[in-house]
Amino acid sequence: MTVFICSLFLPKTIQFSLPGNSRRRHTISKRQGAFAPAQPPAVDVTPSLFTRQPDITPPHTPVDEPTTPDPFANEDGFRIQFPHSDNSPADKGSKSWGGRADQPKSRANTPPPADIFESRRTLQKATELGRRGIVKPRALMRSESHDKVFASAQWRVVNADQGNGGLRNAAMAAARDGKLSDYTWVGTLGMPTDALEGTQQKQDIEDTLATEHDMLPVFCSDKDFDGHYSHFCKQMLWPVFHYQIPDNPKSKAYEDHSWKYYVNVNQAFADKIIQNWKHGDVIWIHDYHLLLVPGMIRKKLPEAKIGFFLHVAFPSSEVFRCLAVRKELLEGMLGANLIGFQIQEYTRHFLLTCSRILTVEATPEGLQLEDRFVDVVHLAIGIDPISLNKHRAEPEVMKWLSVMQERYQGKKLIVARDKLDHVRGVRQKLLAYELFLNKNPEWRENTVLIQVALSSGEPSELDAAVSDIVTRVNSSWANLAYQPVVYLKQDIDYAQYLALLSIADALMITSQREGMNLTSHEYLFCQDGKILPDKKHGSLILSEFTGTSSLFGKNELSVNPWDYRQCADAIKQALEMGEEEKTRRWENLYKCVVHQTGSHWFTELLGHLDRSYDEQHKRDQTYVPRLSMNSVSAQYASAQRRLFILDYEGTLVSWGPVNQIIPVSPQRTLDVLNDLLLDERNTVYVMSGRRPEELDRVFRRVPNLGLIAENGCFLKDCGSDEWLEMADASQITNWKESVKPIMQYYLERTPGSQIEERRCSLLFHYNNAEDYDTASRQASDCASHVNDACESQRVHALAADGAILVEPLDWTKCTAAQCVFEQLSKSVKSDEAHGKPVDFLMVVGDGREDEKVFKWANNLGSQEKIEHVVTVSLGSRSTEATATLTQGVSGVLNCLQRLASSS
Numbered sequence: 001m002t003v004f005i006c007s008l009f010l011p012k013t014i015q016f017s018l019p020g021n022s023r024r025r026h027t028i029s030k031r032q033g034a035f036a037p038a039q040p041p042a043v044d045v046t047p048s049l050f051t052r053q054p055d056i057t058p059p060h061t062p063v064d065e066p067t068t069p070d071p072f073a074n075e076d077g078f079r080i081q082f083p084h085s086d087n088s089p090a091d092k093g094s095k096s097w098g099g100r101a102d103q104p105k106s107r108a109n110t111p112p113p114a115d116i117f118e119s120r121r122t123l124q125k126a127t128e129l130g131r132r133g134i135v136k137p138r139a140l141m142r143s144e145s146h147d148k149v150f151a152s153a154q155w156r157v158v159n160a161d162q163g164n165g166g167l168r169n170a171a172m173a174a175a176r177d178g179k180l181s182d183y184t185w186v187g188t189l190g191m192p193t194d195a196l197e198g199t200q201q202k203q204d205i206e207d208t209l210a211t212e213h214d215m216l217p218v219f220c221s222d223k224d225f226d227g228h229y230s231h232f233c234k235q236m237l238w239p240v241f242h243y244q245i246p247d248n249p250k251s252k253a254y255e256d257h258s259w260k261y262y263v264n265v266n267q268a269f270a271d272k273i274i275q276n277w278k279h280g281d282v283i284w285i286h287d288y289h290l291l292l293v294p295g296m297i298r299k300k301l302p303e304a305k306i307g308f309f310l311h312v313a314f315p316s317s318e319v320f321r322c323l324a325v326r327k328e329l330l331e332g333m334l335g336a337n338l339i340g341f342q343i344q345e346y347t348r349h350f351l352l353t354c355s356r357i358l359t360v361e362a363t364p365e366g367l368q369l370e371d372r373f374v375d376v377v378h379l380a381i382g383i384d385p386i387s388l389n390k391h392r393a394e395p396e397v398m399k400w401l402s403v404m405q406e407r408y409q410g411k412k413l414i415v416a417r418d419k420l421d422h423v424r425g426v427r428q429k430l431l432a433y434e435l436f437l438n439k440n441p442e443w444r445e446n447t448v449l450i451q452v453a454l455s456s457g458e459p460s461e462l463d464a465a466v467s468d469i470v471t472r473v474n475s476s477w478a479n480l481a482y483q484p485v486v487y488l489k490q491d492i493d494y495a496q497y498l499a500l501l502s503i504a505d506a507l508m509i510t511s512q513r514e515g516m517n518l519t520s521h522e523y524l525f526c527q528d529g530k531i532l533p534d535k536k537h538g539s540l541i542l543s544e545f546t547g548t549s550s551l552f553g554k555n556e557l558s559v560n561p562w563d564y565r566q567c568a569d570a571i572k573q574a575l576e577m578g579e580e581e582k583t584r585r586w587e588n589l590y591k592c593v594v595h596q597t598g599s600h601w602f603t604e605l606l607g608h609l610d611r612s613y614d615e616q617h618k619r620d621q622t623y624v625p626r627l628s629m630n631s632v633s634a635q636y637a638s639a640q641r642r643l644f645i646l647d648y649e650g651t652l653v654s655w656g657p658v659n660q661i662i663p664v665s666p667q668r669t670l671d672v673l674n675d676l677l678l679d680e681r682n683t684v685y686v687m688s689g690r691r692p693e694e695l696d697r698v699f700r701r702v703p704n705l706g707l708i709a710e711n712g713c714f715l716k717d718c719g720s721d722e723w724l725e726m727a728d729a730s731q732i733t734n735w736k737e738s739v740k741p742i743m744q745y746y747l748e749r750t751p752g753s754q755i756e757e758r759r760c761s762l763l764f765h766y767n768n769a770e771d772y773d774t775a776s777r778q779a780s781d782c783a784s785h786v787n788d789a790c791e792s793q794r795v796h797a798l799a800a801d802g803a804i805l806v807e808p809l810d811w812t813k814c815t816a817a818q819c820v821f822e823q824l825s826k827s828v829k830s831d832e833a834h835g836k837p838v839d840f841l842m843v844v845g846d847g848r849e850d851e852k853v854f855k856w857a858n859n860l861g862s863q864e865k866i867e868h869v870v871t872v873s874l875g876s877r878s879t880e881a882t883a884t885l886t887q888g889v890s891g892v893l894n895c896l897q898r899l900a901s902s903s
């Protein structure tokens with residue numbers, strides 16, 4: 001059994017050795033996947049906390065590689081500072097795609113990024129102001145000769161600097177802990193690959209990754225990848241999932257065309273997995289880049305065990321519904337057996353979003369689809385303390401620690417490492433820090449904020465804004481010996497990262513939204529004082545809008561990043577906090593971090609997927625036997641008091657158009673019911689969504705029949721002329737007043753639609769609409785709108801055939817059936833001499849509403865409250881019923897007729 005771990009980026013990529021590349025001369029051993037550096041390193045220019053930085057920007061156009069051979073390069077990888085280590089910060093931050101000098105350039109020829117004009121304006125402004133720092137990296141040029149160079153270049157497999165470090169660390173930890181044995185990673189190489197198309201090299205790379213690294217590379221065209229990642233993911237999904245709705249024309253420009261690239265890349269993943277899947281394998285798909293993959297696989301492999309985990313936040317339904325392709329995205333996710341989120345808030349948003357947008361039934365455990373159940377859970381990812389502990393004791397970390405101790409002696413250090421995009425709130429943090437210094441002169445010369453900012457790709461207004469603030473703070477309060485902000489607009493290596501976390505007095509995270517934030521976990525771990533006994537239990541200032549914050553129980557200094565005053569006060573509080581309070585807070589936080597590890601997260605979710613799959617499969621595969629006429633006849637014959645609860649449309653008569661009055665009285669049905677009722681031991685109820693008067697008309701020639709109308713809101717007992725209104729009339733009137741104007745709004749915009757008012761429900765019919773597709777979209781919006789607006793009124797909107805049905809939650813066919821049974825039981829008690837308790841209950845139905853009645857009836861049987869319980873479902877849907885009948889309405893009528901005749 002193989003576990004396929006599918007994420008956009010593989011943990012490995014390919015590094016090419018190019019002729020004439022003076023920066024890195026290598027001999028290659030492809031078997032070992034290793035280059036040998038020909039020259040010893042001349043100067044160490046690895047980005048560092050001490051490289052003199054101009055206040056505004058890096059000194060040169062950023063490139064992803066150091067300009068000399070990396071002194072830390074080792075046989076297994078490059079830019080990994082610990083030999084034989086695959087570790088890196090859990091929240092890594094992905095580099096821009098296709099920008100590396102030792103990888104092919106992209107052939108994507110999509111339009112320039114939407115904000116390029118904005119960037120140009122920003123550049124112009126910056127030039128006017130005399131800045132040169134936000135220079136856009138030169139466009140990457142490729143040519144035929146460029147491709148040829150790569151096609152014949154030597155290459156090796158190296159660790160990727162893109163991707164989700166938290167996921168990778170968790171998988172490695174689970175494997176190390178013996179919880180994950182056979183696994184294969186599926187993902188892209190995170191580099192342009194058009195240049196390799198049709199070459200032997202591409203095949204060799206694929207083979208090497210498969211055989212030596214257990215990795216299946218997914219190849220897609222540069223154009224597809226660029227459209228998928230740089231456009232649809234980064235400009236649509238990333239902002240929306242983090243509550244930033246791209247509502248300006250420049251973003252909309254990408255809406256239509258980039259969607260198809262998103263689909264293409266997702267399809268390439270699905271195809272790769274489908275080709276390699278074998279029975280028993282587990283498919284685990286990760287994150288917002290691959291939302292469609294579960295659905296695409298499910299179509300081809302209905303039996304597959306598929307899990308999906310979303311690492312980023314899932315927004316409120318109000319935000320999610322702004323996405324034009326909201327339905328497609330949700331339906332894609334619902335191809336999984338289990339969907340996982342980091343925290344409960346995201347789970348709640350997702351369930352509500354599905355119930356509103358797809359009008360599917362949500363329960364606390366998951367979603368009931370027409371033919372399957374999908375489990376939905378939350379379980380937050382964690383870090384790997386074991387490897388962190390090992391690596392922070394490396395000499396390289398010690399070296400950086402001593403350098404920093406000397407450099408920042410007597411200063412309080414607030415540290416941070418974030419991606420520089422709006423979502424991560426770096427600007428807010430700097431403004432809060434500025435306010436803190438302005439308000440607290442006593443701290444001005446004693447505090448340093450070290451902000452490491454990872455590039456998010458394109459230069460933007462944000463770069464300029466952040467640089468402005470850094471300049472302002474430094475020019476206000478710096479002197480020859482002191483600089484209040486150290487701003488590094490590039491990543492630091494892992495050793496410096498660990499040193500930074502260990503020496504800090506506070507870590508400050510001000511994300512506007514974030515799925516989790518594992519940097520804060522790594523910080524807390526490094527603050528145990530084992531490496532630096534005199535620096536420990538530092539404070540954590542953490543945005544309340546991170547997933548991590550919801551786990552930490554306010555032991556952190558929780559802040560709202562938009563509230564600068566509160567953030568500034570939190571900095572002061574962090575720096576002035578007494579040892580006792582710091583220790584108490586840290587101990588509680590530390591417990592959380594070391595209990596909830598990445599390895600635990602990984603194995604728990606895989607275990608959960610197994611359980612969900614087995615359970616769902618049992619339900620789907622449970623062979624629901626055909627109704628045995630012999631056995632039901634025997635039970636019927638032995639019973640003294642029989643109760644039948646029979647669904648009407650789809651069960652006793654074929655379905656008619658829901659918005660039409662039932663045209664004819666179905667004679668055969670009436671005859672069968674009358675025959676059953678000839679035996680006075682029989683009590684028969686017919687249940688329906690129809691109105692009381694309709695049922696009266698249909699069944700006027702069946703005296704003594706009990707009726708349940710409007711799905712349980714009305715009940716008419718056997719032999720009675722009176723309808724009992726089960727539902728609370730005033731509650732119904734209230735919600736109808738809210739729902740009617742909403743329906744009216746959609747009616748006016750959907751030619752050919754109709755509203756039908758029943759006593760306790762409202763229907764929006766669109767079956768006869770002029771443009772069915774548009775009408776069905778309108779209907780679904782109408783349902784979401786009703787569900788949103790009337791949430792507190794105990795009412796819900798559901799999709800019915802060609803209609804949206806709005807009905808109360810508190811009165812159902814099941815509550816009516818319960819009432820019927822209770823009444824019968826009471827009448828037995830009051831007439832003990834003659835009354836007999838019900839000893840035979842038969843429920844027959846075909847719809848989802850009937851399932852609740854089956855469940856209730858089966859419970860009565862299993863609790864031995866009724867001796868014989870027979871629940872029968874028509875059709876092939878998964879069911880709670882204990883028997884099925886496949887011959888439809890005529891099968892039901894034949895069965896009832898045989899029972900009636902045997903009396």
Ligand SMILES: O=P(O)(O)OC[C@H]1O[C@H](O[C@H]2O[C@H](CO)[C@@H](O)[C@H](O)[C@H]2O)[C@H](O)[C@@H](O)[C@@H]1O
Pocket residue numbers: 090091092093094163164165166167233311312313381419514515516517518
């Ligand atoms: O930038 P991308 O390549 O699109 O990837 C998105 C981010 O993925 C990872 O972060 C997410 O997962 C983390 C672990 O579950 C979680 O802590 C974080 O809140 C999520 O956003 C990755 O660590 C980031 O660098 C990527 O930007």
